[in-house]
Amino acid sequence: MRRLLNTLYVSTEGAYVRKDGENAVVEIDGLEKLRAPLHLLGGVICFGRANMSPALMGACAERGVTAAFFTENGKFLARVEGPVSGNVLLRREQYRRGDAPTECGAIVCAIVAAKAQNQRTVLKRAARDHGQGLATADLARLDAAQIRLRDIARRAVHLSDVDQLRGLEGEAAQRYFEVFPLMQRTEEPALRFVRRSRRPPLDPINALLSFLYTLLTHDCRSALEGVGLDPAAGFLHRLRPGRPSLALDLMEELRAPMVDRLALSLTNRGQIQVRDFRSMENGATVLTDTARKAVLVAWQERKKQEIEHPFLGEKTPLGLLPHVQARLFARTLRGDLDFYPPMIWR
Template sequence: MKHLANVLYVTTPESYLSLDGETIVVRKDEHVSVRLPLHNLENIVCFTYQGVSPALMGACVERNIGLTFLDPNGRFRARVSGKTRGNVLLRKKQYRMAEDRELRMPVASSFVIGKVYNSRKVLERALRDHAILIDVEAVRKASAALKEALTVISRCDSVETLIAVEGNAASVYFGVFDHLILHQKDDFRFVERSRRPPRDAMNALLSFLYTLLTNEAVSALETVGLDPYVGFLHADRPGRPSLALDLMEELRPVFADRLALSLVNRRQIAAKGFTRKESSGVVMNDETRKIVIGAWQERKKEEILHPFLKERIPFGLIPHVQAMLLARHLRGDLDAYPPFFWG
C-alpha cells in the first residue's frame, strides 16, 4: 500500500537538505529547521535554489526515493533517479505502440475522452450546485458542446485530428471557466489560459497545480515500469515527460481545476499572494504556495470510488492506479485502457 502522507515538500527557497545517518536535515540560514527519518519518505519535492547534498542524493537513489527539483515558482527543473526499474518487455511494447500511428490511437483517444468527460463533469457540478450564481445558459451551452465532442472523438482516425478536437474542447471549457469563479472575481478574473508566463493569478495557480500533477504522474509511471517520456498523445520532445502529460490530461479537471476553484471560492488564498514581475508574468509567494500545497495534500487523502476497480481509494492513488491500468493494457491483460471518469 502506498502511503499518501510521506512526501516532503520543501517550499522555502533558502533551504538546503543534507543527510545525517538515516535522517534528512533541512537547514535554513545555517539553522536546522526540520529533521525527518529517511525511511518514512517516498518522495522529496524541493522548491529551492540551495540544493541537496551528494550524500542525500545517493541515499535517495539507493532507496528508490523520488527527488524532484522545481524552482520557487513551481516550474520543473530536474528529477534525480537511480537505475531504471521495471519490465524491459513492457517498455519495448510501449515504444513500439508509440511509434505506430494505428496502435497509439486507442490509448490517445482514451486520454482525451477522460479529459473531455471530466471537464464536462466540472461544468455539470457547477450547474447543479451553483445555478443561482452562474450564467446557466452559457455553462449549459459549453457542456452540450463537450458532450458533442465526446462523440466526435470516437470518430477520429489520426492523432492530429484528435489533438484538434481536444484543443477545441479545451477552448470551450476555459471559455466559461470564469463563470465558475464565484468570489474574488476581480482578483482572479479568468479570460483565457496563458502559460510561460501565466498572465494572471488564476493562471499562475493552475500552472502550479498542473506542475504538481505532472510530478505525480511521472512518479506513478516510473513505479509501474513505464517510460514517462514516451507518450501516445503528446509528441516526444527532449526533456518533456510526454506520457506523464498524456496521463494527467484526464486528471487535470478533477485534481487541479476543481482545487483551484475551491481555493479561490472559499477565500483560502487571496490576490496579495501573487506578484506581477517585470516580464508581465504572475507568480505566487511562498506563503500562498504553502497553503496550496497543504490543500493539495489534504485533497489526496479524500476517498473516492474508483469507477473501474469499484473500490474506494484515496484521491492520491488515482494516478498510480491509472498508470497500473495502462501497464496492464500494454501487457495485454486488458483489452483497452480505461480512463478515469469522475463520478
C-alpha cells in the same frame, strides 16, 4: 482480460513492511496492521518514511513484484528490481505502440474522451452548486458547453486518427476555458479568469493553475517511473526533448477534477487572494512563499479525499490515482488488459 494484481501502498509515517513466509506484513509501532499474500501483489510502494525489509525487497525482486519508493509528496526515488526485468520489454512495447497509428489512436481516443467527459462533470457540478446565481444567458452558455463536451467525448471514442483526436482535445480545452469564469464566485477583478496563459502565467488565476498543474505533472511522472514506463514517450502529446509527454497524457484525465476544482475552491472561498501573488520583471505572476505553502497544504488535503474508482470498483485516495492509472496503462501495454481504462469521474 486477466485479473489485475493488487498494489500495496504504504504511506503511514514510520510503517515497516517485512516478509513473513509468503506474505508481506505491514507493522506500525510494532503492531501488525495488514497481511497480504505475495502471489496476489503486483507491487509494493512506500511513501515517505515507510520502510521495507531487505528480505521483502529480495522476495519481490524474485517474483517480479515492483518495490518502489517515493517521497511524501510522490516524487519517485528508487525501484528495486531483480536481474531479469520486464521494464525494457515494457518500454519497447511503449515505443512500438507510439509508432503504430492504429494502436496509438486507441490509447489517445480513451484519453481525449475521458478529458472531455471530466471537464463536463466539473461544469455540471458548478451549474448544480451555483447555477441559481447565474444570469439566464450565462447558464445557457454553461449548458451549451456541457453539451459540446459531451459530443466531443462521444466523437473521440469512434476515432483512431491521432491528429483528429488532438484537434478534438484542443477544442475541448477551448470550450471549457471559455466558460471557466462562470464557475468563479470571487468578486475580486484581479482573480477573474480571462484567458489561459502559460510560460509564463500573466495573472493570479493562471499562476495558481500552472502551479497546481506542475504538482500534478510531477505526481504523474513519478507514478510512470514507478511502474517502469518512460514518462517522455507520450501518445497524445508530441515528443519533444525535455518534455514528459506521457506524464502530460496521464494528467489530462485528472486535470479538471483534481486541479481546476481545487483552484476554484481556493479562490471562491477567499483562501487565496490577490495579496498572495507578486509580479516579476518579465511580466509573470507567481505565488508568494506563504501562499505556495498554503496551496501545498490544500493540495495534500485534496489528495487524501477518496472516490470509488470506476474500473476497479474500489475506494481510492485521489493522490494515488496517478499510480493506479500508470499501473493500468502498463498492464494495457503488456496485454493484460484489452483496452486502457481512463479515469472517468462520476
